[in-house]
Amino acid sequence: MTMTLTKKAIEWRRHMHQYPELSTKEFKTAEFVANKLAEFGLEVHRDIGGTGVVGILKNGTSPRAIGLRADMDALQIHEQNTFDHISKNSGVMHACGHDGHTAMLLGAAHTLAENPDFNGTVYFIFQPDEERGTGAKAMIADGLFTRWHMDAVYGMHNIPGVAKGKFVTRAGAIMASESSFKIVIKATGGHAALPHMGTDPIVVGAQVVTALQTIVSRNLSAIAETAVVSVTNFETNGTVNVIPSQVTISGDTRSFTDATLHKIEKAIERVVAGQCMAAGVDYEYEFNNSYLSTINTQQETIHAVTAAEKVVGADNVNGNCERYTISEDFSFMLREVEGCYILIGNGEGACGGTALHNPLYDFNDDILSIGIDYWMTLVNDQLPK
Incomplete structure:
Protein backbone atom coordinates (compact mmCIF):
# COMPACT_ATOMS: atom_id res chain seq x y z
CA MET A 1 0.00 0.00 0.00
CA ALA A 176 -19.67 -14.63 24.13
CA SER A 177 -23.35 -13.87 23.94
CA GLU A 178 -24.65 -11.08 26.17
CA SER A 179 -28.02 -11.11 27.88
CA SER A 180 -29.50 -8.94 30.61
CA PHE A 181 -32.00 -9.90 33.27
CA LYS A 182 -34.36 -7.97 35.54
CA ILE A 183 -36.06 -9.41 38.62
CA VAL A 184 -38.73 -7.50 40.54
CA ILE A 185 -39.60 -8.96 43.97
CA LYS A 186 -42.93 -7.70 45.33
CA ALA A 187 -43.76 -7.86 49.04
CA THR A 188 -45.86 -5.98 51.59
CA GLY A 189 -43.01 -4.09 53.25
CA GLY A 190 -43.75 -2.28 56.50
CA HIS A 191 -42.32 -0.48 59.47
CA ALA A 192 -38.64 -1.15 60.19
CA ALA A 193 -39.52 -1.67 63.89
CA LEU A 194 -42.22 -4.24 63.10
CA PRO A 195 -40.80 -6.57 60.42
CA HIS A 196 -43.02 -9.47 61.59
CA MET A 197 -46.11 -7.61 60.38
CA GLY A 198 -45.12 -7.71 56.71
CA THR A 199 -42.85 -9.47 54.21
CA ASP A 200 -39.34 -8.22 53.51
CA PRO A 201 -38.15 -8.29 49.86
CA ILE A 202 -34.60 -7.32 50.86
CA VAL A 203 -34.04 -10.63 52.63
CA VAL A 204 -35.52 -12.51 49.67
CA GLY A 205 -33.47 -10.45 47.23
CA ALA A 206 -30.25 -11.15 49.15
CA GLN A 207 -31.01 -14.87 49.03
CA VAL A 208 -31.70 -14.63 45.29
CA VAL A 209 -28.35 -12.88 44.67
CA THR A 210 -26.51 -15.58 46.62
CA ALA A 211 -28.39 -18.41 44.94
CA LEU A 212 -27.72 -17.02 41.45
CA GLN A 213 -24.00 -17.64 42.02
CA THR A 214 -24.69 -21.39 42.05
CA ILE A 215 -25.92 -21.42 38.45
CA VAL A 216 -22.43 -21.35 36.98
CA SER A 217 -20.74 -23.34 39.75
CA ARG A 218 -23.37 -26.05 40.19
CA ASN A 219 -25.57 -26.14 37.07
CA LEU A 220 -23.09 -25.74 34.21
CA SER A 221 -20.14 -27.84 33.13
CA ALA A 222 -16.86 -26.14 34.06
CA ILE A 223 -15.32 -27.54 30.85
CA ALA A 224 -18.06 -27.36 28.24
CA GLU A 225 -20.32 -24.54 29.45
CA THR A 226 -18.12 -21.59 30.39
CA ALA A 227 -20.35 -18.70 31.46
CA VAL A 228 -20.66 -15.60 33.62
CA VAL A 229 -23.72 -14.51 35.63
CA SER A 230 -23.24 -11.09 37.27
CA VAL A 231 -25.68 -9.16 39.43
CA THR A 232 -24.91 -5.50 38.74
CA ASN A 233 -27.70 -3.55 40.43
CA PHE A 234 -29.92 -3.87 43.53
CA GLU A 235 -32.59 -1.21 44.13
CA THR A 236 -35.40 -0.81 46.66
CA ASN A 237 -38.22 1.67 47.29
CA GLY A 238 -37.55 1.73 51.03
CA THR A 239 -35.82 4.21 53.31
CA VAL A 240 -34.01 4.18 56.66
CA ASN A 241 -37.06 3.26 58.75
CA VAL A 242 -39.23 1.65 56.07
CA ILE A 243 -38.96 -1.95 54.90
CA PRO A 244 -39.50 -1.67 51.13
CA SER A 245 -42.36 -3.27 49.28
CA GLN A 246 -40.27 -3.87 46.18
CA VAL A 247 -36.73 -4.88 45.24
CA THR A 248 -35.37 -4.76 41.70
CA ILE A 249 -32.33 -6.88 40.84
CA SER A 250 -30.68 -6.62 37.44
CA GLY A 251 -27.58 -8.05 35.87
CA ASP A 252 -25.73 -9.47 32.90
CA THR A 253 -24.88 -12.96 31.62
CA ARG A 254 -22.30 -14.22 29.11
CA SER A 255 -21.97 -17.64 27.48
CA PHE A 256 -20.51 -19.26 24.38
CA THR A 257 -23.30 -21.52 23.12
CA ASP A 258 -27.01 -21.05 22.53
CA ALA A 259 -27.72 -24.13 24.67
CA THR A 260 -25.91 -22.61 27.64
CA LEU A 261 -27.68 -19.29 27.07
CA HIS A 262 -31.10 -20.95 27.26
CA LYS A 263 -30.06 -23.02 30.28
CA ILE A 264 -29.05 -19.84 32.16
CA GLU A 265 -32.33 -18.12 31.25
CA LYS A 266 -34.38 -20.97 32.73
CA ALA A 267 -32.10 -21.42 35.74
CA ILE A 268 -32.40 -17.79 36.83
CA GLU A 269 -36.18 -17.98 36.90
CA ARG A 270 -36.10 -21.31 38.72
CA VAL A 271 -33.92 -19.78 41.44
CA VAL A 272 -36.13 -16.69 41.74
CA ALA A 273 -39.37 -18.67 41.77
CA GLY A 274 -38.09 -21.00 44.48
CA GLN A 275 -36.89 -18.25 46.80
CA CYS A 276 -40.04 -16.18 46.33
CA MET A 277 -42.36 -19.12 46.88
CA ALA A 278 -40.55 -20.02 50.10
CA ALA A 279 -40.97 -16.44 51.38
CA GLY A 280 -44.53 -16.00 50.14
CA VAL A 281 -43.84 -13.06 47.83
CA ASP A 282 -44.47 -12.42 44.16
CA TYR A 283 -42.00 -11.66 41.39
CA GLU A 284 -41.64 -10.52 37.78
CA TYR A 285 -38.82 -11.74 35.54
CA GLU A 286 -37.42 -10.43 32.25
CA PHE A 287 -34.55 -11.90 30.24
CA ASN A 288 -33.34 -10.12 27.11
CA ASN A 289 -30.64 -11.27 24.70
CA SER A 290 -28.62 -8.44 23.13
CA TYR A 291 -25.88 -10.40 21.35
CA LEU A 292 -25.49 -14.02 20.35
Missing part, protein backbone atom coordinates in the same frame (compact mmCIF):
# COMPACT_ATOMS: atom_id res chain seq x y z
CA THR A 2 1.30 3.47 -0.89
CA MET A 3 2.23 6.16 1.60
CA THR A 4 -0.36 8.38 -0.08
CA LEU A 5 -3.18 5.99 0.81
CA THR A 6 -1.85 5.60 4.33
CA LYS A 7 -1.99 9.37 4.79
CA LYS A 8 -5.51 9.46 3.38
CA ALA A 9 -6.64 6.68 5.72
CA ILE A 10 -5.21 8.58 8.69
CA GLU A 11 -7.02 11.72 7.55
CA TRP A 12 -10.31 9.83 7.18
CA ARG A 13 -9.90 8.15 10.55
CA ARG A 14 -9.09 11.37 12.42
CA HIS A 15 -11.93 13.22 10.70
CA MET A 16 -14.40 10.59 11.90
CA HIS A 17 -12.82 10.65 15.35
CA GLN A 18 -13.48 14.39 15.60
CA TYR A 19 -17.12 14.02 14.59
CA PRO A 20 -18.40 10.85 16.32
CA GLU A 21 -22.07 9.95 16.25
CA LEU A 22 -24.08 7.71 18.55
CA SER A 23 -25.86 4.52 17.50
CA THR A 24 -28.64 5.01 14.89
CA LYS A 25 -27.54 8.65 14.48
CA GLU A 26 -24.53 8.07 12.20
CA PHE A 27 -25.95 10.41 9.56
CA LYS A 28 -22.82 12.44 8.74
CA THR A 29 -20.56 9.40 9.10
CA ALA A 30 -22.71 7.39 6.70
CA GLU A 31 -22.76 10.28 4.24
CA PHE A 32 -18.98 10.60 4.49
CA VAL A 33 -18.57 6.88 3.80
CA ALA A 34 -21.08 6.82 0.95
CA ASN A 35 -19.49 9.82 -0.73
CA LYS A 36 -16.04 8.24 -0.52
CA LEU A 37 -17.28 4.97 -2.00
CA ALA A 38 -18.98 6.83 -4.85
CA GLU A 39 -15.78 8.81 -5.39
CA PHE A 40 -13.88 5.50 -5.71
CA GLY A 41 -16.35 4.35 -8.37
CA LEU A 42 -18.33 1.80 -6.37
CA GLU A 43 -22.07 1.16 -6.61
CA VAL A 44 -23.45 2.64 -3.39
CA HIS A 45 -26.59 1.79 -1.43
CA ARG A 46 -27.55 4.05 1.48
CA ASP A 47 -29.96 3.74 4.42
CA ILE A 48 -29.69 -0.02 4.81
CA GLY A 49 -31.09 -0.91 8.22
CA GLY A 50 -31.21 2.76 9.18
CA THR A 51 -27.92 4.53 8.42
CA GLY A 52 -26.07 1.51 7.02
CA VAL A 53 -24.12 1.77 3.77
CA VAL A 54 -23.22 -0.98 1.30
CA GLY A 55 -20.66 -0.44 -1.43
CA ILE A 56 -20.45 -2.96 -4.27
CA LEU A 57 -17.36 -3.62 -6.38
CA LYS A 58 -17.54 -6.17 -9.19
CA ASN A 59 -14.76 -7.45 -11.42
CA GLY A 60 -14.58 -10.35 -13.84
CA THR A 61 -17.23 -12.99 -14.37
CA SER A 62 -17.13 -15.18 -11.26
CA PRO A 63 -20.43 -15.52 -9.34
CA ARG A 64 -18.51 -15.77 -6.05
CA ALA A 65 -18.98 -12.90 -3.61
CA ILE A 66 -17.80 -12.01 -0.12
CA GLY A 67 -18.80 -9.33 2.35
CA LEU A 68 -16.42 -7.23 4.46
CA ARG A 69 -17.93 -5.44 7.44
CA ALA A 70 -16.92 -2.41 9.53
CA ASP A 71 -18.90 -0.63 12.27
CA MET A 72 -19.44 3.15 12.39
CA ASP A 73 -21.03 4.19 15.71
CA ALA A 74 -19.41 5.87 18.70
CA LEU A 75 -20.05 5.80 22.45
CA GLN A 76 -21.62 8.18 24.96
CA ILE A 77 -18.29 8.92 26.69
CA HIS A 78 -16.65 12.29 27.28
CA GLU A 79 -13.17 12.09 25.75
CA GLN A 80 -10.22 13.02 27.96
CA ASN A 81 -7.45 12.96 25.35
CA THR A 82 -5.54 16.13 24.43
CA PHE A 83 -4.38 15.49 20.86
CA ASP A 84 -5.51 17.64 17.94
CA HIS A 85 -8.14 15.24 16.60
CA ILE A 86 -10.07 14.97 19.89
CA SER A 87 -13.86 14.70 19.60
CA LYS A 88 -15.66 17.96 18.86
CA ASN A 89 -19.00 16.43 19.89
CA SER A 90 -19.11 16.81 23.66
CA GLY A 91 -19.96 13.62 25.49
CA VAL A 92 -19.50 11.42 22.43
CA MET A 93 -16.29 9.69 21.35
CA HIS A 94 -14.91 6.84 19.28
CA ALA A 95 -13.76 4.88 22.31
CA CYS A 96 -13.97 1.50 20.58
CA GLY A 97 -12.04 2.21 17.36
CA HIS A 98 -14.94 2.10 14.93
CA ASP A 99 -13.42 5.14 13.22
CA GLY A 100 -10.34 3.01 12.51
CA HIS A 101 -12.36 0.03 11.30
CA THR A 102 -14.26 2.26 8.88
CA ALA A 103 -11.06 3.91 7.63
CA MET A 104 -9.42 0.53 6.99
CA LEU A 105 -12.38 -0.73 4.99
CA LEU A 106 -12.52 2.51 3.01
CA GLY A 107 -8.80 2.11 2.27
CA ALA A 108 -9.38 -1.41 0.98
CA ALA A 109 -12.28 -0.24 -1.19
CA HIS A 110 -10.12 2.56 -2.63
CA THR A 111 -7.21 0.25 -3.49
CA LEU A 112 -9.31 -2.59 -4.88
CA ALA A 113 -11.25 -0.15 -7.05
CA GLU A 114 -8.01 1.23 -8.47
CA ASN A 115 -6.40 -2.19 -8.92
CA PRO A 116 -9.15 -4.81 -9.23
CA ASP A 117 -6.94 -7.90 -9.24
CA PHE A 118 -9.79 -10.24 -8.30
CA ASN A 119 -12.65 -12.10 -9.96
CA GLY A 120 -16.05 -11.77 -8.32
CA THR A 121 -17.95 -9.31 -6.16
CA VAL A 122 -16.97 -7.58 -2.94
CA TYR A 123 -19.62 -6.07 -0.67
CA PHE A 124 -18.26 -3.38 1.66
CA ILE A 125 -20.66 -3.30 4.62
CA PHE A 126 -20.60 -0.24 6.87
CA GLN A 127 -22.85 -1.04 9.80
CA PRO A 128 -24.54 1.33 12.26
CA ASP A 129 -25.43 0.68 15.89
CA GLU A 130 -23.03 -2.08 16.90
CA GLU A 131 -22.74 -0.78 20.46
CA ARG A 132 -26.41 -1.44 21.27
CA GLY A 133 -26.48 -4.72 19.38
CA THR A 134 -29.25 -3.87 16.90
CA GLY A 135 -27.39 -2.64 13.81
CA ALA A 136 -26.53 -6.01 12.29
CA LYS A 137 -30.07 -7.28 12.85
CA ALA A 138 -31.49 -4.13 11.25
CA MET A 139 -29.34 -4.52 8.13
CA ILE A 140 -30.23 -8.21 7.89
CA ALA A 141 -33.93 -7.40 8.25
CA ASP A 142 -33.51 -4.80 5.49
CA GLY A 143 -32.29 -7.50 3.08
CA LEU A 144 -28.52 -7.47 3.48
CA PHE A 145 -28.22 -11.15 2.61
CA THR A 146 -31.38 -11.54 0.51
CA ARG A 147 -30.91 -8.55 -1.79
CA TRP A 148 -27.27 -9.51 -2.25
CA HIS A 149 -25.75 -12.98 -2.29
CA MET A 150 -22.56 -13.48 -0.27
CA ASP A 151 -20.69 -16.76 0.03
CA ALA A 152 -19.02 -15.55 3.23
CA VAL A 153 -18.79 -12.48 5.43
CA TYR A 154 -15.76 -11.26 7.39
CA GLY A 155 -15.34 -8.76 10.23
CA MET A 156 -12.36 -7.22 12.03
CA HIS A 157 -11.91 -5.34 15.32
CA ASN A 158 -8.90 -3.84 17.05
CA ILE A 159 -7.88 -5.24 20.43
CA PRO A 160 -5.72 -3.26 22.90
CA GLY A 161 -3.20 -5.28 24.86
CA VAL A 162 -2.20 -7.35 21.82
CA ALA A 163 1.00 -6.23 20.08
CA LYS A 164 0.55 -3.77 17.24
CA GLY A 165 -0.48 -5.51 14.04
CA LYS A 166 -0.66 -9.05 15.39
CA PHE A 167 -3.81 -11.00 14.56
CA VAL A 168 -5.79 -13.39 16.76
CA THR A 169 -8.85 -15.49 16.00
CA ARG A 170 -10.19 -19.03 16.36
CA ALA A 171 -12.71 -21.36 14.77
CA GLY A 172 -15.93 -21.79 16.73
CA ALA A 173 -17.00 -19.35 19.42
CA ILE A 174 -14.54 -16.46 19.76
CA MET A 175 -16.84 -14.09 21.68
CA SER A 293 -22.13 -15.74 20.71
CA THR A 294 -19.81 -14.95 17.79
CA ILE A 295 -19.12 -18.28 16.09
CA ASN A 296 -16.55 -18.48 13.30
CA THR A 297 -16.87 -21.24 10.72
CA GLN A 298 -13.92 -23.56 10.23
CA GLN A 299 -13.02 -22.97 6.58
CA GLU A 300 -13.49 -19.21 6.70
CA THR A 301 -11.25 -19.04 9.78
CA ILE A 302 -8.56 -20.85 7.82
CA HIS A 303 -8.96 -18.29 5.02
CA ALA A 304 -8.69 -15.39 7.47
CA VAL A 305 -5.61 -16.84 9.19
CA THR A 306 -3.95 -17.52 5.84
CA ALA A 307 -4.52 -13.93 4.67
CA ALA A 308 -3.24 -12.52 7.96
CA GLU A 309 -0.11 -14.67 7.79
CA LYS A 310 0.64 -13.37 4.31
CA VAL A 311 0.48 -9.81 5.64
CA VAL A 312 2.38 -10.06 8.95
CA GLY A 313 3.96 -13.53 8.95
CA ALA A 314 2.89 -16.74 10.67
CA ASP A 315 4.68 -15.82 13.92
CA ASN A 316 2.35 -12.83 14.32
CA VAL A 317 -0.92 -14.73 13.87
CA ASN A 318 -2.62 -16.85 16.52
CA GLY A 319 -5.33 -18.95 14.88
CA ASN A 320 -6.39 -20.64 18.11
CA CYS A 321 -6.62 -17.80 20.62
CA GLU A 322 -8.49 -17.93 23.91
CA ARG A 323 -12.17 -16.97 23.84
CA TYR A 324 -13.26 -13.49 24.89
CA THR A 325 -16.27 -12.85 27.14
CA ILE A 326 -16.94 -9.53 25.39
CA SER A 327 -19.71 -9.50 22.78
CA GLU A 328 -20.24 -8.35 19.20
CA ASP A 329 -23.35 -8.08 17.03
CA PHE A 330 -21.45 -9.39 14.01
CA SER A 331 -22.61 -12.63 15.63
CA PHE A 332 -26.00 -12.17 13.96
CA MET A 333 -24.40 -11.96 10.51
CA LEU A 334 -22.51 -15.19 11.19
CA ARG A 335 -25.84 -16.92 11.86
CA GLU A 336 -26.92 -15.99 8.32
CA VAL A 337 -23.71 -16.56 6.34
CA GLU A 338 -20.49 -18.45 7.00
CA GLY A 339 -17.57 -16.25 7.95
CA CYS A 340 -14.87 -15.22 10.40
CA TYR A 341 -14.29 -12.42 12.90
CA ILE A 342 -10.64 -11.56 13.49
CA LEU A 343 -8.94 -9.24 15.99
CA ILE A 344 -5.98 -7.02 15.13
CA GLY A 345 -3.64 -5.87 17.88
CA ASN A 346 -3.91 -2.15 18.68
CA GLY A 347 -0.70 -2.18 20.73
CA GLU A 348 0.52 -2.59 24.28
CA GLY A 349 1.15 -0.19 27.14
CA ALA A 350 1.15 3.49 26.23
CA CYS A 351 1.27 2.68 22.50
CA GLY A 352 -2.26 1.51 21.86
CA GLY A 353 -2.87 -0.50 25.02
CA THR A 354 -5.54 1.72 26.57
CA ALA A 355 -8.68 -0.35 27.04
CA LEU A 356 -11.71 -0.07 24.79
CA HIS A 357 -14.58 2.10 26.11
CA ASN A 358 -12.08 4.19 28.05
CA PRO A 359 -12.11 8.04 27.80
CA LEU A 360 -8.34 7.96 27.04
CA TYR A 361 -8.55 5.34 24.27
CA ASP A 362 -7.48 6.10 20.70
CA PHE A 363 -7.21 3.87 17.66
CA ASN A 364 -3.58 3.24 16.67
CA ASP A 365 -3.00 4.79 13.23
CA ASP A 366 0.04 2.55 12.76
CA ILE A 367 -2.22 -0.45 12.15
CA LEU A 368 -4.35 1.17 9.45
CA SER A 369 -2.08 0.01 6.63
CA ILE A 370 -1.90 -3.51 8.11
CA GLY A 371 -5.67 -3.76 8.27
CA ILE A 372 -6.05 -2.49 4.72
CA ASP A 373 -3.49 -5.01 3.47
CA TYR A 374 -5.35 -7.78 5.28
CA TRP A 375 -8.64 -6.91 3.59
CA MET A 376 -7.00 -6.72 0.17
CA THR A 377 -5.18 -10.02 0.64
CA LEU A 378 -8.34 -11.75 1.82
CA VAL A 379 -10.26 -10.54 -1.25
CA ASN A 380 -7.54 -11.56 -3.71
CA ASP A 381 -7.26 -14.97 -2.05
CA GLN A 382 -10.99 -15.66 -1.94
CA LEU A 383 -11.81 -14.22 -5.36
CA PRO A 384 -8.78 -15.24 -7.43
CA LYS A 385 -8.52 -14.38 -11.09
